[in-house]
Structure formats: C-alpha cells, structure tokens
Amino acid sequence: MSVMKTSMRNFFAHKGRMALSAIAVMLSVAFVTGTLVFTDTMGTTFDKLFAATSSDVTVSAAGGEPDEVSRTGRPDSLPASLVKEVAAVEGAKSAEGAVSSMDVTVVDRDNKNMGSSTGAPTIAGNWTKNDLRSMEITSGHAPRGPTQVMVDADTADKHGLKLGDELRTITVSGDITARIVGIASFKVTNPGAAVVFFDTATAQRGLLGATGRFTQVNVTAEAGVSDTRLKRNVSSALATLTAQTEQGAKGEQGAKGVQETAYKVRTQQETADANRSDVDEFMNVIKYGMLGFAGIAFLVGVFLIINTFSMLVAQRTREIGLMRAVGSSRGQVNRSVLVEATLLGVLGSLIGVGAGVGLAVGLMKLMSAVGMELSTRDLTVRWTTPAIGMLLGIVVTVLASYLPARRAGKVSPMAALRDAGTPADGKAGLVRGLVGLVLTGAGAFALYLAATADQAKQGSLILGVGIVLSLIGFVVIGPLLAGGVVRVLSAVLLRAFGPVGRMAERNALRNPRRTGATGAALMIGLALVACLSVVGSSMVTSATAELDKSVGADFIITAGNGGKPLNPATVKAVEGVEGLGHVTRMKETPAKVTAPDGTSESGQLLAAEATYAEDLRRETVSGDLAAAYGADAMSVGSEFAEKAGVKVGDTLTVAFEGGRTAKLRLAAITSDDTGLDKGAMYTNLTTVERHVPAERLPLDTALLAKADEGSKDQAYAALKTAVAKDPTVKVMDQTDYKQALQDQVGQLLNMVYGLLALAIVVAILGVVNTLALSVVERTREIGLMRAIGLSRRQLRRMIRLESVVIALFGALLGLGLGMGWGATAQRLLALEGLEVLDIPWPTIIGVFIGSAFVGLFAALVPAFRAGRMNVLNAIATE
Amino acid sequence: MTSAVTITRHGGTGGRTAVAARARQVVKAYGSGETRVVALDHVDVDIARGQFTAIMGPSGSGKSTLMHCLAGLDTVTSGQIYLDETEITGLKDKKLTQLRRDRIGFIFQAFNLLPTLNAIENITLPMDIAGRKPDREWLGRVVETVGLAQRLKHRPTQLSGGQQQRVAVARALAARPEIIFGDEPTGNLDSRAGAEVLGFLRRSVDELGQTIVMVTHDPVAASYADRVLYLADGRIVDEMYQPTADQVLDRMKDFDARGRTS
Secondary structure, X not given: OXXXXXXXXXXXXXXXXXXHHHHHHHHHHHHHHHHHHHHHHHHHHHHHHHHHHOOOEEEEEOOOOOOOOOOOOOOOOEEOHHHHHHHOOOOEEEEEEEOEEOOOEEEOOOOOEOOOOOOOOEEEEEOOHHHHHOEEEEEEOOOOOOOEEEEEHHHHHHHOOOOOOEEEEEEOOEEEEEEEEEEEEEOOOOOOOEEEEEOHHHHHHHHHOOOOEEOEEEEEEOOOOOHHHHHHHHHHHHHXXXXXXXHHHOOOOOHHHHHHOOEEEEEHHHHHHHHHHHHHHHHHHHHHHHHHHHHHHHHHHHHHHHHHHHHHHHHXXXXXXXXXXXXXXXXXXXXXXXXXXXXXXXXXXXXHHHHHHHHHHHHHHHHHHOOOOOOHHHOOOOOHHHHHHHHHHHHHHHHHOHHHHHHHHOOOHHHXXXXXXXXXXXXXXXXXXXXXXHHHHHHHHHHHHHHHOOOHHHHHHHHHHHHHHHHHHHHHHHHHHHHHHHHHHHHHHOHHHHHHHHHHHHHHHHOHHHHHHHHHHHHHHHHHHHHHHHHHHHHHHHHHHHHHHHEOOOEEEEEHHHOEOOOHHHHHHHHOOOOEEEEEEEEEEEEEEXXXXXXXXXXXXXXXXXXXXXXXXXOEEEEOHHHHOOOOXXXXXXXXXXXXXOOOOOEEEEEEOOOOEEEEEEEEXXXXXXXXXXXXXXXXXXXXXXXXXXXXXXXXXXXXEEXXXXXXXXXXXXXXXXXXXXXXXXXXXXXXXHHHHHHHHHHHHHHHHHHHHHHHHHHHHHHHHHHHHHHHHOHHHHHHHHHOOOOHHHHHHHHHHHHHHHHHHHHHHHHHHHHHHHHHHHHHHHHHOOOOOOXXXXXXXXXXXXXXXXXXXXXXXXXXXXXXXXXXXXXXXX | OOXXXXXXXXXXXXXXXXXXXXXXXXXXXXOOHHHOEEEEEXXXXXXXXXXXXXXXXXXXXXXXXXXXXXXXXXXXXXXXXXXXXXXXXXXOHHHHHHHHHHHEEEEOOOOOOOOOOOHHHHHHHHHHHHOOOOOHHHHHHHHHHHOOHHHOOOOHHHOOHHHHHHHHHXXXXXXXXXXXXXXXXXXXXXXXXXXXXXXXXXXXXXXXXXXXXXXXXXXXXXXXXOEEEEEEOOEEEEEEEOOOHHHHHHHHHHHHXXXXXX
C-alpha cells in the first residue's frame, strides 16, 4: 500500500516532467485507435450500403463479380428469360432483371468526368424496384426512353448538375447522350460512387450490347421465407433448367450454352459479404499500413519513456537511497517506479483513446473534402478498439520503464548519504560496445548478403533481417557513437560560438546514454525517410534510363491510369490520326501456358501487333522477337524458359481463358534482366483473335504509336484532340510518361513521409523532453553560470546548441543508416530492373538541415524556461 | 609585494572612493499583510575597499539576503545599493548580469564549478563568457598563488573539496573583480582545508588589494576578516574590527543569550 502511495505522490509531484511522455503515449495510442475507428466506420458504411443495395437473393453469371471492371468492356450477363423462371420458384414473391455495369465513363457537356476522383466506381444501370431499397427519387422522375437519365444526388451536388443538363455515358457500344430527368438520393451513406440510371431497354442496349439480357436477377422472398431457403429453391430450379438446356443443346449449340448455365446464386448476406471482401482488401492496406506507422511511433516513444524514467530515477537517487536506508526492499523500489509507469500508461492511453476517436472524425472530414463521403452517423467504436489502445499504451509504457526501474532497485542505501548532485547514468560500457558491434556487424553482413543475393524473394528476407539488426545495433552502439559524432559536429558547427558552444558540446557529451537514446529516436524516422527516398529516386532514375533504352514508341495511350481497357471508339479515333507512322494495339489475355515437360504458368499473355517489337525493344536470349509476332508463334521470358527447359522451336500449349487451346511455336526468349515487361510472354494479336471468340476477347490495354519523321509535335496535338471526348484516356509522350512516373513515386513517398511525421513528432518530443529534464537537473549549474555572468541570451543559446547537436547526431546516424538500407535495397532490386542507384542529395541534405531546425524548435521551451529560472533559487544550497 | 596591490582595470585610482559598495536604507520583505516577513530592515552599510569584511549572524538574521542584494543576485523591496558609484538597484537583468560578470566575483559554499569544464576552464569562464582574453601573466600568478598549477586539466570530480574551493577562489580573482562575495566558502570544508582557503583569501586582500565580503557563521572564519558585521532580525546590530576567534565567539554567545532572554 505504501508503495502505491509513494508512487502516486511522486507521479503527481512530477506531473510536468511526465507530460511529454504522456503525450508520446497519447499520440501513438490515438493513431492506433483512430485507425481502427476509421476503418471500422468505413466498414460500417459499406455494410449498410451493401445491405441496402442487395436483394434477398441475387442470381448472376458465374463469370466475374458484378462489381468489377471487365476486360471485355461488358459485364457477364444472363438471358432475360431467366427472370420468369426464377419468379416462379416457390417462396419467391417477385423477381426482376437488373443491368449494372462499371465499364462506363460519364461526362458532362464539357467532357468533364463525373466519376469519383478517389477510385470509387462509376456505375450505370437500369432503375429497378430493388434500387428503391437504398435510394429515393428526390426530384424529377425515373428515366423513360433512350434520351433520359437519372443521376445520384451526391454526384449532382458535386458537379452542379440539375434537371435538364446533358450527360454523355461512354460505353463500348457507343455513347448514350441523355438529359437528366431525375435525381435520386441515397438513404444510406454512399462513399463516393457516381451512379446513373437509364430505363431497362436503354441500359441493356448500351451496357450489354443487346436487349433481352440482364447482369443479374434480383429475387424478393415471400413473407416468412428465409433468404437461405429461397436460395436453395432458386439453385435447385436453376439446376433443373441447366440439365434440360444441356440435353436440348446437345449437338447444336455447344460451348456457349454450357457457359450460360453456370449461375451464381447468393443471399443478401452473401452478396454483401462478397462486396465487402473487395472493399476489405483495400481497407486492410490502409489499416495495416497505418498501424505499421503507429508501431514505429510506439517504438520511438519507447526511447522517450526510457529517458524520462532514467532521468527521474537519477534525479531521485538520494530519495531512493533514503527509502532503501529506512528499509524498503529492492523489489519495493522497483515496483514503485513501475506503478508510476502504469499510471503514466493509463493516463496517456485514456487520453489517446479519446483523441483517437477525434482523429478518426477528422480523417473522415478530410476524406469528405477529397471526395470520399463518410458520415459521423456511422461512427463505429467497437469495444475492442479502446481495449486494444489501452492495453498497447500501458504495456509499452511499463515495458519501456522496466530498465530504469531495475536501475532504481539497484540504488544502494548509501546513496542517501552521498553529496547531492545527480550521478551520471554511467559511461557507456564495454559490454554495450561489444553487443552493439556484434549486432551492427551481423546487420551489415546481412545487408551485404542481400545486396549480392541472386534471388529477389530470398534477398528481401535477408534485407529485412539486415535492416532490423543494423537498427538495433545502432541503437545499442548509439551512446558510444555519440562521443565521436558529437565532437566532430561540434568541431564543425559549435566552435564559432565560443565558450557557449563549448559548454553545449560538453553538455551533449556528459551523458552519452541519454544523448544516444534521444538521437536514436530521431534516427529511426529519418532512416526510413532516407531509405525510401533513395529507393524511390533510384526507381525513377532506373525507369527513366530503361525507357530511354528500350522504348521506341513516341506515344502511349491508356485509359484511367492504365487500369481500364480502351474503348474501341478511342482506338478508332487514334488510328485515324494523321502523321502517325504506326499505331500498335496491345491486349492482355489471360491464359495458361504449358511447356512440353508439363511446367505451366498462368498469367497474362501480351498480344500485340508486330510493330510492338519496335515500340518496346527487348533483348533476347535466343531467337528473334519479331518472329514471335508471326502466325502461331510466341515468346517467353528467360526465367520461364529456364524453368521449363524450353528452347526456340519448341511448341507450347496455350489455353486461352474463355477460348480454345492453341499450340504455339516458341520463336524467341527474352531476357528477364529488365524493369519493363519483365517475364512477359508475347504473341500476335491475330493469333489470339483466332482462338478467342469476339465477345470474350479483351479490349485493348494500351496503344503505342510512333510519329512520322518530323511531325511529332503535330501528331501529339492531333492525338490529344482525337481522344478529348473521353477524359479517362491519356496520351503521353515519353516526357509525360517519365513525369507521370516521377509524380506517382513522389506522391507515394509524400504519403509515407506524412505518416512518418508521427514518428518524427514523437522523436522531437523526445528531444524536448530530454532538454527539459536536463534543464531541471542542471538547475544549480545554470544558477551558478547566471551568477557569474552568463546572460539569459547566452544561456538560451547554449541550450539551443545542445539541442541542435543532439538532433544532428540523430539525423546523421539515421540518414547514414537509411542510405545504407536504400543502397542495399537498390542492389537487391537490380534483379527486378532497378539498375541505377540514385541518391537524392537535395532531399538528404534538406533533411539534415531540417534536423538542425528541429533541434532549434525543440529547444524553444526548455531554453525559455531555463532563461526564466530564478538565479537565487538555482544556487540555493538547500 | 606592493606593486600589484591596486586594481587597475577601471583605470587609475584617482576618482575612486574608499567605499567599494554601500547599501542605503535597504529593505527586503517577502509576502504581504499578515504573512509579511522582513528579511532586511532599513540596513545601511559601507563596504570598505581593499578590506576583508565578514557578515555574521544567526540563521534567519538576513545575512545571506544582504549579501545577495549587495551582489546584484536579488532585488530589494526599497532602498539603494551602489557598487562603487553605480546604483545597481533598478538595473535590468541584462545590465545586472553584465555587472556581475565584469565587476563581481563569487565563491559559493558548494557547487562552485561546472562539472563539464576542467579547472582552468572554470577559472577563465567569466572572461570567456564576456569574450575577453584573460591576462596571462595575472592568471599565472593567481594559479601559482592558489597552488593549482599541477591540476589545471583536472575535472572538478577529480579534485578534493578544498581544491575545488581554491579553484573557485582563483576564478573569482582571475577576472580582477572590484569585489568578491563569498557565501560560506568554507562551510563544506574540514578545518585544515578551510584554513587554507581562508588564508588565501586573506593574502589576496593583503597582497593583491582585493575587496572581499564573506558570509559565515564560523567564528574562526570570521577571525580572518578585517571587520565583522553582526546581523540580527534584519538589522546590523554590531560590528568589530580586527577580531579574534575568541572575541567573535564571545560576542555570538552574548547575542544568543540576549536572543533567548528577550
């Protein structure tokens, strides 16, 4: 009991000194809680949406998910006759056919895309009774006839659309130009999809290319009939139907009939779950990504907490000695520190959980601003969320304080009698040096192995081990390095500041363990920044070099960042542009390739016109790539060729998905030592067209074009004009392409840097914390210096310089370590085509200089407080 | 040893008064109303130049407060304090810091030295802070006199308590301040080390012409002074010239007895 009481008293007596540690715990816990609340809320939003949009039982074609962009530009569909059959099933109250496609682009009169900019889909369909479950018409009426369209209210709001405005819906079957006659609002939160509705006939013609077909049949159950039972009934009815069709179709219809009889029947719950699993994939990336960064912040926070408790224990040495002298056991002293840590953990986590919910709300608002609607009505805080947050916060805090607590337990009763003053934490010892050296050495060795690995997968594992070992090694050895590094930094930077600089240097050096831990916290974040910036910059440089070397085409035309296939109308428009030497069409066809020895690989076969060989020059190991575009010929990558033991002239069996199986002659083997189209298998477009029926043939993935000699600029302008009607189509020349690549990498890096900012903020708090506690610890020294004539300004400068040196120490270690990691990663990724190492010196130097400012910033408050210290209190002999 | 007696830094002795510092009607009070405590009650005092003055008195008599006020470490509630001709009461912190740095030396009871600096760095610290080059010859002589020539590169933790105090004395002297204030400079030393330090302070007055004011409650320490001021309840109640330890002790017993009977 008395342990508890002393701990409580100590905790509240030093609440100021605990504040920064509590903030560090709070930030990390808030980030974890915020992430969980945010993703759970997104989950709830989607659950509600999918529950509202799915009918009791849905029948759809077995082929693809209805909510996916299809390769052919048209979703798989069912015959309309099925609606009647399903409606007649026992337990079905009604059934209706629905059309829904995501293979559309909706634009306004100015060819501006009405779709979401956040990756949410644009969906076009017919207006059905089922839609009334999730939406209601808030103005106008449902569409009737081929020139009427209804749009969802969120999209209308976002783009200022009103009744009577014209919308053009671009589909593979041509454009549907229609006026808005109605606006429908979602009754649940729609996170961002743009939705347009037509009448059934228009939707069928435009989206499926034929009347008499639907993408799905929505079945409503009779009262008292469960979804599961209805599903069973529908399934068995469909099975009977399939059997009949098969018998009747014998001999005449063949493949087509068989394909159509495979249906997918799902209850509302199953449809919602299937939709959720798509969303979950995306949400898990966000969730685990953010939790990863929260983990880094926690790690950095550990240093802060260790430092805080080490300093508190050191400052309290006499007090602890007294407690020991009057009979407290080691365990009691030890426990009293741990109890304080627990209090800190509880307090920090408690505030953190609250702040986390606030963070989630803020994140939702932010998402709304960029176009992803989330409503606070759906705010979801599961009981596990605060539990996880609290547990993490408390466990991390207590673990971090364990070492200092043990040190407190070791304080001898004699300490009470010794003269005042704070003993140093002790010199960084020999053991520490050895352990650190061994770890760093092992890390360096692993990094060396990774850099020289010849298999990327195995190498990346070693790289991971190397990174972790070298990081721990640096943390352990940090206090030892502090001596040398701080001296060098001071020699360069602080000499100019005379005695104040010298005292700052000595202060930074006097407790290497503390300086080491404070610097290490900053080191972690900056090492990651340096590593990623090296990899990112190498990526851009390598890709640019590769492009210069291999790409012969002047222009590349793609749709929707390459994720969507090209509309035939676009292909036609491009082919009609004057001044182009050639246009190469290229598609990706899913197929399974089997070698004579049985080795097979399923993947995308790249089918292109023969000019592709000029557009993308690939080195071959054997054979001539141009020959691979000959009739019934193909090429494979060297890795596959080696694995399957095939050589030029062999015959490969290629089973095209949705088509027939072909025997193709291997005409060339391309080198896999590249970053572009690594491992790709090429074949001719006409070969594929012969083996895959037209309606199953994927649309073109991209077009490559070469301008006639001297007409590059005109051709570029003409191409832009030709595709202007579809805003999703992008025409890029090589410069654009490189820029786009750079922007993409840059954006990704910025996002990662943004998330690392959390860890860096915690590290800055660590510097503030160390300085603040050091200032308290050095009260008497400061008083003495002030008494003998150190001005406030000099005193503040001294503390700022100490802070700058600590920050630069951390930055130097971090940047050095990170560049090492980055260079190793680049060596390893050279196997994947990341050939060129490019160290982004402006970024590295910028971060280094930025760290000096971080140091200045961190010293603001401690320096101010030291300056305000009363000289007399400071020198009081008490 | 007469050539270096005068302190020449402030240029000649012509205009200089015989009084190094003086206090006029100085009041120092803490709190207000019921809880008001008066630490100094209208104190007038002159500190003679080139003399060793000791301030004595029982605990709570205000002796330390008086020294702090004279040295510009503490502010007064009312009254004036002059250092030479400069009124220091009312000076802003910046000026006051400069004044302490350039014109005053300090020796505290404990914790006189910065642990991160070695002995010689500690000695020259006030001049370093001011950005002044120490006078090599003078520095050498000071170091020589305090007998630290062999230990200049030692850190304070490597020095004994007496040696540490001698470094502090050397620091106070090195900058040739107009006046040195000592706050129980021998309070933490055994009698031998204490005698060493006091002897040294005495010599610096006799041989170097230094002005020293020292707060102490040790009659033996006070006996090294030229003049002893007795404080009680914030007032100067007595003084004594050329004291011996026994005289001081008797006087103290006297005060104690009076204190108990009154």
